[in-house]
Amino acid sequence: MLNMYLTDRNGKLHEIDELQKGCWINVIHPTEEEIQFLLTELNVELDFIKDPLDDEERSRIEKEDDNTLIIVDIPIVKHEEDGSSAYDTIPIGMIVTEECFVTICLEENPIFERFTNFRIKGFFTFKKTRFALQILYIISTYYLRYLKQINRKTMDLEKELTKSMKNKEIFTLLALEKSLVYFATSLKANKIVLQRLLKGTYLKMYEDDQDLLEDVLIENKQAIEMAEIYSNILNGMMNTYGSVISNNLNSVMKLLTSITIILSVPTMVSSFFGMNLHIPLSEYKHAFAIVMTICVALSTTIAFIFWKKRYL
Numbered sequence: 001m002l003n004m005y006l007t008d009r010n011g012k013l014h015e016i017d018e019l020q021k022g023c024w025i026n027v028i029h030p031t032e033e034e035i036q037f038l039l040t041e042l043n044v045e046l047d048f049i050k051d052p053l054d055d056e057e058r059s060r061i062e063k064e065d066d067n068t069l070i071i072v073d074i075p076i077v078k079h080e081e082d083g084s085s086a087y088d089t090i091p092i093g094m095i096v097t098e099e100c101f102v103t104i105c106l107e108e109n110p111i112f113e114r115f116t117n118f119r120i121k122g123f124f125t126f127k128k129t130r131f132a133l134q135i136l137y138i139i140s141t142y143y144l145r146y147l148k149q150i151n152r153k154t155m156d157l158e159k160e161l162t163k164s165m166k167n168k169e170i171f172t173l174l175a176l177e178k179s180l181v182y183f184a185t186s187l188k189a190n191k192i193v194l195q196r197l198l199k200g201t202y203l204k205m206y207e208d209d210q211d212l213l214e215d216v217l218i219e220n221k222q223a224i225e226m227a228e229i230y231s232n233i234l235n236g237m238m239n240t241y242g243s244v245i246s247n248n249l250n251s252v253m254k255l256l257t258s259i260t261i262i263l264s265v266p267t268m269v270s271s272f273f274g275m276n277l278h279i280p281l282s283e284y285k286h287a288f289a290i291v292m293t294i295c296v297a298l299s300t301t302i303a304f305i306f307w308k309k310r311y312l
Helices: 032-042 046-053 110-116 128-163 167-198 207-273 287-308
Strands: 002-007 013-016 024-028 060-064 067-079 085-096 101-105
Touching: 002 032, 024 032, 024 110, 032 046, 046 067, 046 085, 046 101, 060 167, 067 128, 067 167, 085 128, 085 167, 101 128, 110 128, 128 167, 128 207, 167 207, 207 287
Parallel strands: 024 101
Antiparallel strands: 002 013, 002 024, 060 067, 067 085, 085 101
């Protein structure tokens, strides 16, 4: 899918049908025809278009002639079939050319939708450097938003786990921990790109652009710290609940073993007196009661010993 937009002097965004100077070309999962169109009209390297479409591509910035490619990771939410949500990251590409500004991504995402839905103030497609920095700022805010959502889900799971420990909650915690690892890794890679942009050798920046880039760096740094803090908390929870589960299992096994021993003693006594041989008390009319008393006494004694030693 390929759409082209252009803002007027008042900042109102219009969708256009033909390539114009200062326009924004938004490309989502492009076809081969759309890729060929970009190559022909923009005169950029094929790698500039193909690399952001690789979901394993690392964040980086590079410049070729008058064209600059910026690749960063953005956070996304994937909705599973069971109704749960999983967090992941995918790369997006921003190509800054003399004629226009190009964004490329594998999937539709809320980052670009904020611009197409007129929810960003001071947005102009022809101010390419500021446009790129605004996208980077929105990306950082979405990382912070999703990190807060992960933290809330972690707290809800903690409450559930205090009531009953099920595999579903444990697997959900594991998925959240994996998401935090993805977030932290992507944020650190994005930070390197932002620091290289700060040098001012890739994009022409004005004073307002420098201030915005510094704000982006602050948001990115805060997101990194939050991801690391939440990851440490989640690791501690996983270790704690792993120990609790192991301790509960040991307690259950200890209880079952104690019950088995208590029941085995009267079974053994009854087996002796149940032999088809001449045994003591065989002629005595109260033999059964005596044997039962012995069994109960032995079981009670063993149970009392186990209780004193806190085996029960």
